[in-house]
Amino acid sequence: MNFNVMKSIFKRDFVSYFSNPTGYAFICVFVVLSSLATFWPPEFFSSNLANLDQLSRWLPFIMLVFIPAITMSIWAEERRQGTDELLLTSPASDFDVVLGKYLAGVAIFTVSLLFSAFSIFLVFKWGLGDPDGGLFISTYVGYWFIGLAMIAIGMVASFLTQNLTVGFILGTLFNMPLALFGVADWFIKDPAVAQTVRQWGALERFKDFERGVISFGGATYFVMLAVVMIYISMVLIGRRHWSSQEDGNSLIGHYAIRAIALLAIAIGVTQLANNRNFLRADISSAQLSSLSPDTIELLKRIKNDSSANTIHIDAYVSPQVPAEYTSTKLNFLTTLAELEALSGDKVQVNIHEIENYGPEAVLAEQTYGITPHDVVITSGRERSQESFFLGAAVTSGLGKVVIPFIDKGIPVEYELVRSIATVTQEKTLKVGIVDTGIPFLNPGADRQREWPLITELRKQYDVDDRAIDLAQPLKGNYDVLLVIQPSMLGPEEMDHLVDAVRSGIPTAILEDPHPHFFPQDIAGTAEPRQQPGMAMFGGGGGPIPKGDIEQLWRILGVNVEPMEVVWQDYAPDQTVRAYADPQWIFIDMGNGAQEPFNPENIISSGLNQLLLIYPGHITKAEGSKLNFEQLAVTGSGNAGTVDALAVRRQGQNSQVFSRQLTKNSYIMAAHISGKLTDDDLELAGIAAPKEDPKADESPDGEAASAAVEDNPKDDIDTTEVKERTINSVVVTDIDWMIPDFFFIRQSGGAEILPATQNVTFILNIIDALAGDDRFIGIRKKTREHRTLAKVDEATQKYRDESLKEQEDFVKEIQTEIEEAQKRFEENVAAVEKMEGLSDIARQQRLEAVRLREQERLEKQMQSIESRRSRKIKQISYATEQEVRGVQDRYKLYAILIPPIPPLLVALYVFFRRRGAEQEGIAKTRLR
Structure with a gap:
């Protein structure tokens, strides 16, 4: 060259x-x-x-x-x-x-x-x-x-x-x-x-x-x-x-x-x-396309497993989605591309951009049951419903997981990776829900009415269709037990629960001194358990005996105060504070705690915010040999307690209760783990489980003592002390996992979005106890796309003014409605006060006046409603015009600004060349 x-x-x-x-x-x-x-x-x-x-x-x-x-x-x-x-x-x-x-x-x-x-x-x-x-x-x-x-x-x-x-x-x-x-x-x-x-x-x-x-x-x-x-x-x-070669041949x-x-x-x-x-x-600043390390590790295992089947992902997306779902669709397609790129040829993605009613839409419904999802889109005060595709089917061999729709609040990577892991794993871990009288499960094939928590767990775990009845000792192998409000258990059921915890079954325990959003027959820790449906009638039928929950706390080495509800003088700006009161406890970096979440525990590390409602608190018992790791705590200078029964009475009789400011830091959730010997349990006041006498019999029916005779006593090691593994998480609230939080998470409500990490927290607890931590890091990952923040700031003034104008007009309309209603009542009352009329004449006159005034009132109401609708549309139109004016202004800038830099360079080059051409030429010869 x-x-x-x-x-x-x-x-x-x-x-x-x-x-x-x-x-x-x-x-x-x-x-x-x-x-x-x-x-x-x-x-x-x-x-x-x-x-x-x-x-x-x-x-x-x-x-x-x-x-x-x-x-x-x-x-x-x-x-x-x-x-x-x-x-x-x-x-x-x-x-x-x-x-x-x-x-x-x-x-x-x-x-x-x-x-x-x-x-x-x-x-x-x-x-x-x-x-x-x-x-x-x-x-x-x-x-x-x-x-x-x-x-x-x-x-x-x-x-x-x-x-x-x-x-x-x-x-x-x-x-x-x-x-x-x-x-x-x-x-x-x-x-x-x-x-x-x-x-x-x-x-x-x-x-x-x-x-x-x-x-x-x-x-x-x-x-x-x-x-x-x-x-x-x-x-x-x-x-x-x-x-053209001389020989006539061309190359x-x-x-x-x-x-x-x-x-x-x-x-x-x-x-x-x-x-x-x-x-x-x-190279994006927010790492918009990067997968979590846990996802990459999972893909490596799949790629290196020569016996693993190819994973096929058929994604169905509409060409156009509402603006609220643009970032969700972008995250969805980005994650699919990265999964395919980093898996070698183990993950094959086929993206179908389809309309709602085309041939591919019919095929998607027949093959996987994926249909266009109806979503309510809010624009100002107006709502509209749109239908579009945003789902996927993950298949591998005979395994199949269908994601019908990915809502804007769902972590896309977590949903896809969990589906991949589900179709490729050979064994599914088992979760048992203990029956405490709260109807979380819906037995039978129709699971539409069961709690979203159970529906979410079924995506990853094998969950029994029926709750576990602890009237008998626990049977079956469970990887995790979930016990919600164990204080509702009877004495014998409580004994069997304690035996299960002592035997080493990992257990998630949610106990609440004041279940705020549950029926009144769901008793708090210190309250008597009423007959189902009788609490509203004054507890007819007498209370049901409750087990001694203190023996559960003793085996775990913790103290849980049954009579106290925690309150905290803190609520973040972006929250449901319009509905909240001090007993709504927000756990985040602004609540005054140095470490509101334990950064060393996989369950709580990386969380941003939790919302617990009327919770209790937990501490480590003195002398406990178990590891006690706090997961979520309040601030130390703005919190206190209130009597749980006083809170309950306030709800019944509208009584005011007093709050006590203690300036202590309260622990809402803790992870308890470690090993205990039978001697430790005995010192804690926990008796060894009763042995089943039949278990000591040999298969031919002879007593086990006969077998002992064949083994001299001197051969038995009597110094052996049996160790038992304890692994439990205790959260002093049950309101934090009601269905509303799952719905908030799905919809991605911006005004209460931080609180939706409640779902992440409960799933982290189950995963950690089950020993399946593959998805905990993935579940916490979010992708933040940059928005047109300055345009939002410029148009927010118009939107606020529009909202205020609408509110003022609605108040004015309401005043007119009240005045019209008052005139109606006054005219009717005037007839009733008329003297000199017989009862029949009064009744006829009253009926005539009522019909006439009712007709006049209805016409007034129709006129008022028509004016209200027209005025709101006018305000909305004016606001839209103002917003469009701002957008058009920036569009104009987008046309005027871009040509300026090249034009400036062109002028510079022109004048420089002109100057170079005129060098050495006499000025008299220049034009």
């Missing part, structure tokens, strides 16, 4: 482009079109995401105009002016000439892309929001790779003609498949064929860069395409050597075969890189 010649060709072409005003005109058109594609589509403001998704969709089509404008003159202009002979006779190879011109085209495109990036980032940063810098860079790196391929294709078109216009048209036509393949479903109706074609388009190969990932597989496709096109350009420039067939062979090699390398796309780096 002659680098000097190649450098000279590069410099000549690069400088000549920027020395011509036409070049700057094309750059201005490019940056304006890029800004239009970014900020003007309606989806940009409706999705409220500070990213380049809209530009990514349209950029290949913008390049169909801009790239041929760069490449049309690469060789056609040389042939038109006759300067091609000078290049071909220079001391350089054909490869030097082609590469020099190609690099010049790449440099011109790179400068144009930098102008676009600078302008668009300026609009974002100055007026819209703070975009993710890493995501922004990776997206533009992807645009650059698309440009590499398109410039090489356009250069081939330029080598075929000496006419600039024809070169432009051919460049557009040759690059068109690269843009159109990405939208193959526009013109190919067969979904399978469309998917096959789509994977060879620029949009599909660009997906990794769009998600913030610089990947080897994504770059390989564009680089190999550029290599093939550069080789074809070399063939075209060298055809003067072989197009065109030879070079065609070589080009086809190179194309085949490029396709093979691209497919290999795509299938082994493990060289990838997520």
Whole structure:
């Protein structure tokens, strides 16, 4: 290679482009079109995401105009002016000439892309929001790779003609498949064929860069395409050597075969890189595409297991989803792509973008039961219902897990990874729910009415359809027991529960001194247990005997105060504080505790906030040999206690109770674990479990004492002390896992979202006790997308004013309604007070007046309702216009700002060249 010649060709072409005003005109058109594609589509403001998704969709089509404008003159202009002979006779190879011109085209495109990036980032940063810098860079790196391929294709078109216009048209036509393949479903109706074609388009190969990932597989496709096109350009420039031989033979067939062979090699390398796309780096600031370490470890185990079946994921998504679900869909598709890329060929993903009622929708319903999900979308005071797909089916061998719909509050990675683990695992751990009189389970095939907690556990564990009755000793092998309000158990049931805990079965215990959101026949710790349904009638039928829960606390080595409810003078700003009172305990970094969550325990580490409602508190008993790890605590300067029975009486009689400020820190949840000997249990006052006399009998019915005779007493080690493993978690509240928190988690309610980690907490407890910690880290992972924060701030004033105006008008309307109702009552009362009328006449007059006034009232109410509806619509319309005005203003900025940088550079170059041209010329000769 002659680098000097190649450098000279590069410099000549690069400088000549920027020395011509036409070049700057094309750059201005490019940056304006890029800004239009970014900020003007309606989806940009409706999705409220500070990213380049809209530009990514349209950029290949913008390049169909801009790239041929760069490449049309690469060789056609040389042939038109006759300067091609000078290049071909220079001391350089054909490869030097082609590469020099190609690099010049790449440099011109790179400068144009930098102008676009600078302008668009300026609009974002100055007026819209703070975009993710890493995501922004990776997206533009992807645009650059698309440009590499398109410039090489356009250069081939330029080598075929000496006419600039024809070169432009051919460049557009040759690059068109690269843009159109990405939208193959526009013109190919067969979904399978469309998917096959789509994977060879620029949009599909660009997906990794769009998600913030610089990947080897994504770059390989564009680089190999550029290599093939550069080789074809070399063939075209060298055809003067072989197009007409003296012997009459042409080498065109030879070079065609070589080009086809190179194309085949490029396709093979691209497919290999795509299938082994493990060289990838997520450079987004928020790590939007990175999987959790636990997920990566799970994928490694699956990939290294040669006996494991291939996992197929069929994802069904609608092309358009409501703005509230845009980020959820983005996370869903991103996670699927990463799972497929990092698993080798063990996870195969097939994404179906389908409409609600097409043939694929019918197939999805028949095969997996996945249907469009109805979602209520709130916009201001108006609500609408939309239906769309956002679900998946995970299959492997005979295993199948269906995710009908991924709501916006569900951690997408956790849901998918748990489904993968479920279909691949050989054994499912078993969870038992102890029957304490609370109807969590719904026996039978119909499980629609059971608690969401049980439904969630069934996705991962084997949960019995019936609760465990501890009237008899526990039978069966359980990996975890869940006991909710164990103080409701009878004496014998309590004994059997203590035996189960002592035997080493991991147990989650939720005990509440005041079950606030439960029926009154669900008694608090210190309250008598009433007959079902009798609490509202004064406890008829007499109380049911309760077991001694203190023996459970003794075996665990803890103290749980049965008569005290904790209160805390703290509520975060973003919460349900309108409904909360001091007995709603928020556990987070703002509650005054140095470590509200134990960072060393896997159950609580990484949590942000819990909400416990009327909880008790727990402490470690003096002399306990078990490990006591606090999981959630209150602050120490703003908390105290109140009598639990006084709280209950307040709910019944509206009595006011007093709160005592103790300034102590209260523990709401604790993990108790360790080993105890029988002697330790005996010292704690826990008797050894009663032995079943039948267990000492030999199979033939003879007493075990007969067998002892065969073993002399001296051979028995009487010094052996049996150890028992204790593993339990105690939470002093049961209201924190009511169905509402599961619904909040699903819907992702922004005003109470922090409290929805209650679901994460209970699932972490079960997983930790079961020894299955694969999903705990994944469950805590969230992806935070940057939003148009500055636009929100600019429009919030109008929304607040609109809301206040609506509230004022509603109050005014309410006053009119009350006045109309009052007039009705006054007119009726006036008739009743009239004297001199018989009873029959009074009744007739009263009926007539009532009918007349009722008709008048109804008309007034209809008129008021009509005015109310019209006024609210007017206010909403005015607000929408104000918001649209703000958006339009930023759209205008997006058009005016981007051309400014290239125009300033153009003026600088113009005046500098003008000054250089005038050097050494007398001023009298200048015009």
